[in-house]
Amino acid sequence: MIETIHALIEQYEKIIIHRHERPDPDALxxxxxxxxxxxxxxxxKVIYVVGEEEPSLTFLGRMQEVGDHEYAEALVIVCDTANTDRISDKRYSNGGALIKIDHHPNEEAYGDLSWVDTSFSSTSEMIVQFIMTTQMAISSESALLLYAGIVGDTGRFRYTNTTPATLKRASLLIGQGFDQNAFYSNLHKKELKITRLEGYILQHFVVLEECVGVIRLTKEILTTFGVTSAESSQLVNAFSDVEGLLTWVFFVEENDKIRVRLRSKGPVINTIAAQHHGGGHPMAAGATAYSWAETEEIILKLIKATT
Incomplete structure (x- = not known):
């Protein structure tokens, strides 16, 4: 598949790359x-990147403005996005051909070519393998970007999706000599308002059945701290190190729905997310609830999966 994708890339003089909404380090x-x-x-070749920006991650790079006419003769590649509903910038289907590259379970097959492999820790790791197979060069700039994606989806190499092959690919990137200290400083810096909200979360989250953590962030709470729903995602692991905790959930209220962020240290949770308009990895998933009553259903399912 890598060679087939490579051949298609060589055919096009214009390439537009998309990824999922609310981008995380791996998407970017x-x-x-x-x-x-x-x-x-x-x-x-002309290479564009499109989609909405996440302010906390703009240090990695900025998106570009691309006119509709640019898609007519372009190859479109979508990275790190399991289903079309989550693709940022809905013009992804307007190109001459479409490629999907993703490491999530293949919930929705789309594209003229689809390379989906859940054995990789991240889509960024897949891109490293693509580079290795095609024998393209890796600069310090591209290495930093791909390293950021691997670090993001492996939790700084702490999650179980970190394999020996992951570390070998990461070592190839580190060998390109980018500034790791500057990268981690940018990745972990927080605005004061985020730190204030983190304090609130640490004071108000609850632990159910001694193993399931829950926090509810209403629109009023977000307004009080001046934090958006997207910005609050930086704190999804704020209380993850609490002794005995096996799963946890963030409920973040938006205008017409409640964003659900699910995390686990073992129990499979993406099946729960799939039952509530979502999906993701077995131990890191997202969903959407449309009432606080529905969030109670999700909590009960988490407790059942965990205990």
């Missing part, structure tokens, strides 16, 4: 990292 790392590698390897 794979999107921007692939773009940087292709720009360096094919300086004659």
């Amino acid at each position: 790392g794979s999107q921007l990292g692939l773009a940087q590698v292709l720009r360096e390897h094919y300086p004659e």
